[in-house]
Amino acid sequence: MTELQFGEPWFGIPWLDAVLRILIVVGVMTFTVIYLTYGERKVVARFQMRLGPMRTGPYGIFQGIADALKLLVKEDVRPRAADRWVFEFAPYATFIPVFLVLLVLPFARDWGVRNLSLGLFYVFAILGLNIVGILMAGLGSGNKYALLGGVRAAAQMISYEIPLVVSLLAVAMVAGTLDLNQIALNQADRPYVLLQPLAFVIFFTAMLSELHRAPFDIPVAESEIVGGYFVEYSGIRWSMFQLAEYASLWAFSIFGSVVFLGGWAFPMGDTWPWPWQLFLTFVKSLGFILVVMWVRATMPRLRIDQLMNFCWKVLIEVSFALLIVNGLFLYYGWPHELLALVNWAGAIALLAFIGARGARKARVSQYVGLYRREGVTAP
């Protein structure tokens, strides 16, 4: 196995090299997020037979920049009922973990801030921290909608972290490494989505949930709790939440494309130069983002108990079964083609299961009538 490094430090000075790379990542991320908001509005508008932003520049391409400027100069309101320090620090606590994830992602061979040999593990560990900021926002805002949103977010994100991590572990078992750069390079001839489609389905579902995207946008449900945990935020702090949301969408897309779609390496390995690799990474991650937006434009929202049932009764079982099957195949050295076949069967079965639930006969919801039977006690 070749040792992959992110090249020699620029100018020969390690700390200057680190600072420069971080600055580039921050700049690219900000730009990407601004254009992701614009892109989402355009894509969703397309699904909804609208035009989307058209007035700010040709085809409204400066809309994102105009929005960002507006948010920067907007008044930053803090409600009286809010817990001051918790409230003010929450946006940063949400944003920092997302940014930390970006530090290890390989955008092309030797392109990134730092290459960690435990990169995949690092991503798991850091992503879990996101919840802290959201819970802080929910509890510190002094608003009941925010509280409901924060608690929903905590329950949802902690639950979905398990299938997410287990599905990625299944891939790591096949790859034999936790180094993201190496995982990408291993897929030079065929991406892991062909070998591990079930893991991909689980990963994608859990990813939607971690990102609070439809149909799992329960913590930010606009028609129920009006934005959830960031309902009380405005101005720059609100935009930090948006930045975190879109940055994590972007980070997850790149992460997913590296782990499942071969990242920079898939069709050509490292034989082609870096602009090609960079282009591949961006195209694949844009594909991810497009599917996420597509799902958002067409799917209604699940209810919190259905969401938790789906995680604990379906996804976790399936992901652990996947882990065991992978372990058996790798231990006994059975052929990878058979493993892929089993995985495809599993993925199709999971999707068919989800589809079949829609055709079930009517069943009265668990709680309907419970309070009615026992007599309602008005407070």
Place this chain on the structure above:
Amino acid sequence: MTIWPEEAIVRHRGETEFDFDTVDMTVNVGPQHPATHGVFRMLLTVDGEVVVDCEPYIGYLHRGLEKLSENADYRQAMGWWDRTDYLAGLNCEGAWCMAVEKLAGIEVPERAEYIRVIMMELSRINSHFMFFGAFGADVGSFGTSFTYAWRERERIYDLFEEVAGDRMFPTYFRIGGVTMDLPENFEARCRWLLGSIRQGLEDLDGLLTGNEVFVERCRGLSPVTPEQAINWGLTGPLLRATGIPWDIRKVEPYSIYDRLKFEIPVGTQGDVFDRWMVRLAEAYQSTKIIEQCLDEMPKKGLVLNPNLPKTLRIDSGEVYFRTEGTKGEYSVYLMARGGNKPYRAKLRSPSFCNLSALREMVIGNYVADAIIILGSLDIVLGEVDK
């Protein structure tokens, strides 16, 4: 500063199926809330995510319609009635006109009757499309259903503008007929519009009805039995969703509905999903009604009774006129005691009566479902608050 005053806290100790102690929290939904469809407010008492109690507050849009009507000429008052069910203004002014005509014994020309039915059914479709869009947004489909529904609504409004000169509140009907004849190209445009509406219905059906998430959310949610529906005074699609084929257009036909062939779609469970399906089927039946009217209507003729008095004075009498509004039974009670104004005008608004069942339906469900149930009632606050 705390958001839970001590006196507002209700503690449950082993009352629920959960063993641990919980504290109730009151959540105020509305009047400025995206899911309350206007200025409606409900105070939800929640135990975690489950609604324990729901207290609706109405009256934010009260304009004193009935009193206003008692102080205006029979013909002037009509404009106010547009503003009750503002999604289908023509149905409301139609109800007022027909009530006054029945009270005064005024005849309406044949062609005007057909024009009225066409316009009222278009309004019904318009109102139902608003429901499809808003309900999709309540369930959480991020406005896609909204824009799908809006396309057809926009086209219907364009047609209204061409016919009557106004989109939302046309005030097109007159006592004894309608203001003016239809424009020349009306029939062709209306037939094209019907095709577009059917396409829109199919699109919405394909977008939401077959969606697993939508079905999971709506099926079996807040089922209402026929007995409950009758006891609560539900009418319209809510009543028909429980399986009772009660439609004033069939049961007590007014205008020319007795000549038209259409079916009354009914549900079986009375749950939210059935309410959605009943409305979808009803909008389709309305297109069939309009098609028949276009075929059968006299191509020429008067649209306003020429023998109307200069001032409409009614000596005495009273009338209770029932019509099938878009939300249910929309009835007008009028009492005359001489003069050009009604002595008493009263509106039986379907939204108001349907909304009264909200508490019973919501209690015991999740907060997210409370929003959907409210959406499935399809209330219009102009009609609730009068």
